[in-house]
Amino acid sequence: xxxxxxxxxxxxxxxxxxxxxxxxxxxxxxxxxxxxxxxxxxxxxxxxxxxxxxxxxxxxxxxxxxxxxxxxxxxxxxxxxxxxxxxxxxxxxxxxxxxxxxxxxxxxxxxxxxxxxxxxxxxxxxxxxxxxxxxxxxxxxxxxxxxxxxxxxxxxxxxxxxxxxxxxxxxx
Numbered sequence: 001x002x003x004x005x006x007x008x009x010x011x012x013x014x015x016x017x018x019x020x021x022x023x024x025x026x027x028x029x030x031x032x033x034x035x036x037x038x039x040x041x042x043x044x045x046x047x048x049x050x051x052x053x054x055x056x057x058x059x060x061x062x063x064x065x066x067x068x069x070x071x072x073x074x075x076x077x078x079x080x081x082x083x084x085x086x087x088x089x090x091x092x093x094x095x096x097x098x099x100x101x102x103x104x105x106x107x108x109x110x111x112x113x114x115x116x117x118x119x120x121x122x123x124x125x126x127x128x129x130x131x132x133x134x135x136x137x138x139x140x141x142x143x144x145x146x147x148x149x150x151x152x153x154x155x156x157x158x159x160x161x162x163x164x165x166x167x168x169x170x171x172x
Contacts, residue, residue: 001040003085009041011084016104019115022082026121035126039134042122045081046137049119052077052092053141056159059149060095063156063163064103065111078118099162111167 009029012022030038053073061067061076080088083101090097098113106112123134149159157164 001037001044003044006041006044007085010045010081012082015083016102018104019118022115023118023121026082026118027125030122030125033125035130038122038126042126042134043137045119045122048081048088049074049077050141052080052088053144054092055144055146055148056095057091058144059151059156060091060098060160060163061113062149062151063160064098064167065113072114074119075114075116078115079113082115082118096160096162099160099166 010026013025014021017025030041033041057077057080058067058073061073065072065076067073067076080091080098087097087101103111103113126132126134150156153168156168
């Protein structure tokens with residue numbers, strides 16, 4: 001599976017769709033793939049999860065939605081991957097660029113940039129077919145890359161000015 005094929009499969013057609021709809025769409029795209037293609041897709045996905053495991057990106061997720069756990073940050077990275085290659089790569093270089101996206105809201109009216117278990121879909125399809133798990137792709141790191149973001153208001157405003165204005169300042 002090429003990088004281009006991966007992005008064609010994983011990119012959401014309608015970014016305003018809810019998590020269940022996006023998961024169902026990805027499941028429908030992956031189900032016809034053979035086991036080798038599923039394994040290749042899963043490897044690409046895990047590598048993108050690794051690429052996005054950075055403190056800078058976690059800081060952006062914190063400003064947008066208060067992301068403060070490993071689990072929530074994984075769901076955030078799944079959501080980011082679902083936005084497509086261009087948005088993903090730009091966010092890695094400049095996390096504040098996420099301020100330009102329309103992010104769906106949760107029931108409380110707050111930004112909800114999370115996709116629950118989007119990273120597990122290929123593995124679940126494989127396991128359902130074979131009664132065994134896909135080969136494990138290690139993350140290669142125990143901590144996010146870079147320097148941990150400072151969660152004080154002044155530091156967040158300086159590091160993420162556009163995101164701060166759009167998401168944090170509106171809550172003050």
